[in-house]
Amino acid sequence: MAANPKTLRILASHPEGSSARALEIETIDGSPLAPTAGKYIIVNTGVVVGEKAIKRAYSLLPVPGVPHRARLLVKRLGGPGSEVMHAAPVGTELSFSGPWGKLIAPGHDAPVSDGADAPRTLVVATDTGITTALGIALHASTLSTCRVLEVLWLRSEDETFLDVDSVEARIEQAGVRFVHAAVLPASDPNRVHTAWSHVDARVAELGAELVIASGDGAIIHPLRTRWALPEVRIECYFHNPEKKSA
Ligand SMILES: Cc1cc2nc3c(=O)[nH]c(=O)nc-3n(C[C@H](O)[C@H](O)[C@H](O)COP(=O)(O)OP(=O)(O)OC[C@H]3O[C@@H](n4cnc5c(N)ncnc54)[C@H](O)[C@@H]3O)c2cc1C
Numbered sequence: 001m002a003a004n005p006k007t008l009r010i011l012a013s014h015p016e017g018s019s020a021r022a023l024e025i026e027t028i029d030g031s032p033l034a035p036t037a038g039k040y041i042i043v044n045t046g047v048v049v050g051e052k053a054i055k056r057a058y059s060l061l062p063v064p065g066v067p068h069r070a071r072l073l074v075k076r077l078g079g080p081g082s083e084v085m086h087a088a089p090v091g092t093e094l095s096f097s098g099p100w101g102k103l104i105a106p107g108h109d110a111p112v113s114d115g116a117d118a119p120r121t122l123v124v125a126t127d128t129g130i131t132t133a134l135g136i137a138l139h140a141s142t143l144s145t146c147r148v149l150e151v152l153w154l155r156s157e158d159e160t161f162l163d164v165d166s167v168e169a170r171i172e173q174a175g176v177r178f179v180h181a182a183v184l185p186a187s188d189p190n191r192v193h194t195a196w197s198h199v200d201a202r203v204a205e206l207g208a209e210l211v212i213a214s215g216d217g218a219i220i221h222p223l224r225t226r227w228a229l230p231e232v233r234i235e236c237y238f239h240n241p242e243k244k245s246a
Contacts, residue, residue, distance in 0.1 A: 004097035005044065006031060010090050011069070019076045019160040021086045026069045028093065034067035036060035037139030038103030038132055038212065040235070041096045045084040056081030057237075059131035059214075060099060062138050075128050075161040103132060103212050103233050118147045119209035119230065123176075124199055124223070126154040127186060128161050129215025129237050134170060136212065141174035152202050153180040154195050154219065186216055186239070195219045196226065203227060217241055 007028040016022050027033060033041070040059045047054040063069040074085040088094070125133035133151045140148040151171050155164070164180050171178040181198040184191035196219070203211065210231050213220035217236030224232045236242070 005095045006097070007093050007095050008041070008043070010088055010092045010094075013090055016073065016166070017160055017162050020162055021074050021076070023072045023074065023085065024063065024069060025072060026066075030068045032067035033060055033070040033099055034062055035139055036062045036070050036099065037136045038235075039099040039101035039135065040132075041098035042100065043081075043085070044095045045081050046094065047080045047084055049080060054080045054084075056085070057100075058085070059135055061131065061135050064142075073128075073131050073134075073162065101235065103136065103214065103235055120207055121148045121210045121212060122199075122202055122206055122208035123148055123151045124154070124202075124211060124213040124215075124220065125151065126183070126195065126213075126215030126219050127156070127159065127237070129213070129220075129235070130155075130162060130167055132212075132214035132235060134167065137171045137174045137176040140176055148176050149206050149208070150177040150179060150202065152198065153178070154183045154198060154215070155180060156185040156191075157182055158185060183219075189218075191216075192219050192222075196222075199223065200227075 008025045009028055010023055011026055012024040014022050040057045042055050042057050045054045045056060058072045058074060061071040063071060074082055076082050076086045123133045123136055130153050136148060137151055153167065168178045179202065183195045211223060212233050213223055214235040215237050217239040220234045221236055221241050224234065
């Protein structure tokens with residue numbers, strides 16, 4: 001387990017699309033962030049509201065060959081966390097904890113047992129949850145033992161976070177198939193039904209044995225009880241029904 005808290009430094013940044021900022025970060029003490037697949041850090045933004053320190057989770061994307069560096073992709077949402085992550089100049093140091101996360105496909109962190117096949121894995125991402133999918137797909141490309149078959153990105157037509165073409169290029173370059181489908185905006189209570197129908201279709205076609213899902217908790221949280229799959233692993237970025245203020 002990583003020692004916490006630690007400090008990161010922002011090394012470089014650039015805008016992506018109309019609402020995202022890409023940040024390259026490194027740990028000050030040189031401690032590793034890799035392997036980053038499906039993992040995230042919790043950044044202390046330094047903002048205090050009332051008496052509460054504002055801490056937010058951001059998913060890690062690998063910087064190949066440099067374990068103590070990683071990339072973050074942050075969507076500006078108007079809240080205190082993403083505002084700081086967009087405004088912080090290069091050189092800023094922020095404390096963080098992690099890496100955390102349980103969205104590691106078998107074969108990612110260690111080879112599956114001799115003779116055993118890794119499960120046929122479908123990665124489902126909604127909205128900004130695509131950052132987890134990117135981390136998993138980029139890492140999968142370096143391994144021969146995992147079977148991430150496809151990333152399914154469910155995004156609303158008005159989504160401004162990363163464009164489909166750039167995400168598709170990065171995921172397919174990693175050797176993982178990419179499919180995207182339109183869903184209603186996150187504020188629409190009816191979006192879950194179309195989202196589930198897309199997931200159902202991909203699970204059936206791929207014969208998926210494991211679903212790894214990130215993003216809107218209203219869509220992905222119920223996946224754990226929706227199919228008789230051996231395992232569904234989730235990370236709710238927002239609308240987490242297990243949190244009081246989701
Ligand atoms: C494990 C994990 C990994 C995450 N990884 C990333 C990441 O890689 N990139 C990233 O940009 N964000 C990521 N998030 C979301 C991030 O932690 C913050 O919630 C987000 O930046 C909003 O923080 P805020 O303080 O700006 O807004 P808040 O004041 O916390 O939220 C403002 C409003 O936006 C809603 N909201 C929060 N996140 C989203 C979203 N993604 N889409 C639509 N509405 C949302 C909230 O429900 C709330 O109503 C992750 C969250 C988790 C739990």
